[in-house]
Amino acid sequence: MNLLTDLFLTFAKIGAFTFGGGYAMISFIEDICVKKKKWITHEEMMNITIIAESTPGPVAVNCSTFVGYKQAGIKGALSATLGMVLPSFVIIFIISLFLNSFLENEIVAKAFKGIKIAVGILILSVGINMIRKMKKNRLSLSIMSISCIAMLIINIFSVNFSSVVLMLMAGIASLIIFSVSGKIKGENK
DSSP: OOHHHHHHHHHHHHHHHOOSOHHHHHHHHHIIIIIISOSSOHHHHHHHHHHHHHSSSOHHHHHHHHHHHHHHHHHHHHHHHHHHHHHHHHHHHHHHHTHHHHHHOHHHHHHHHHHHHHHHHHHHHHHHHHHHHSOOOHHHHHHHHHHHHHHHHHHHTTOOOOHHHHHHHHHHHHHHHHHHHHHHHHHHO
């Protein structure tokens, strides 16, 4: 099969059969692109996920664009991105035509409640797998713990706090920590 077609069909399958948005799709992208097709390494997948979270646009689309670009340049990026976006677009377009009657259907409403739970479990699974595979040291475990506690406090007490501000604060803290630790390492040489 042509690589461009394979990229399109692979990401179209992920885009068509995954509910819950980009974070829920990450585990499927990793399973297919790292384990089955070996298009990227696990380390690259971790880096892609981190970069995709901090750049504009949906995480899964950014991930698919990177994988496509790595495999076949600009054409690969376009093919993978189109594969990821097209099924969702078609599904949402069809649903929008029948939205009111669709949402009033009791079976559909119950199905969406079940899908919400499944999506939460998928996202939790991705987080646990990333934690298991990350390089652990005191600094990374401290940053992770502080971030989790901060997010829990924000959610539990319904604090109106932008996640963008939290990400910027974490980025600034990381820059300060790594620049200071780099200076310390340089002084020890």
